[in-house]
Amino acid sequence: MLLRLLIWACLLPLGVACQSPESPVTGAALVVPPLLKMVRSPGLTVLPYDSAEYGSFLEGKATALSAQDLNQIEWLLQACIGEYNQAEEQRLQRLAPQESVDKSSLIWLQHYNRQAVPVTNKRGEKEVWVNCFCKGPRNWRTQLVRAKDGGKCYFSVRLNLATNQWTDLLINGEA
Numbered sequence: 001m002l003l004r005l006l007i008w009a010c011l012l013p014l015g016v017a018c019q020s021p022e023s024p025v026t027g028a029a030l031v032v033p034p035l036l037k038m039v040r041s042p043g044l045t046v047l048p049y050d051s052a053e054y055g056s057f058l059e060g061k062a063t064a065l066s067a068q069d070l071n072q073i074e075w076l077l078q079a080c081i082g083e084y085n086q087a088e089e090q091r092l093q094r095l096a097p098q099e100s101v102d103k104s105s106l107i108w109l110q111h112y113n114r115q116a117v118p119v120t121n122k123r124g125e126k127e128v129w130v131n132c133f134c135k136g137p138r139n140w141r142t143q144l145v146r147a148k149d150g151g152k153c154y155f156s157v158r159l160n161l162a163t164n165q166w167t168d169l170l171i172n173g174e175a
Helices: 002-016 067-095
Strands: 043-046 113-120 126-133 154-160 165-171
Touching: 067 113, 067 126, 067 154, 067 165
Parallel strands: 043 113
Antiparallel strands: 113 126, 126 154, 154 165
């Protein structure tokens, strides 16, 4: 089982690195691997949807998440951040072609806690807004973490579990 997981982990970036968050998956539907052990992260919590709290950037009806949904969220998040890291490395290489790329500007998901807020959108598709942060208050499992500035330590993204696409990747700025 561990060998299969390692093979999937190595092949996953090859299969999704070229996928654009705006473009639909071409050909056959993108298949999320069957329920694998999720990559360990420092923590994940699912917060209930409240239109008063999230209505400005997430609309729909509250819904629950299955174990398969949690697996798919992690898989899509890894693909999204893998694509971001690749673009960031290329940008840094263009800025200083003679120097090696400073990997500290990349996002390493294993260092982030995650808050997931699931909804069913107007089209009946399950969407999840994922809020990621490397530093948070003690009550992060029950209260939304909001931060101004903080750089790459705070970012969020919207994942569509029906289409396997991500949008609205927002990485905080630095003061």
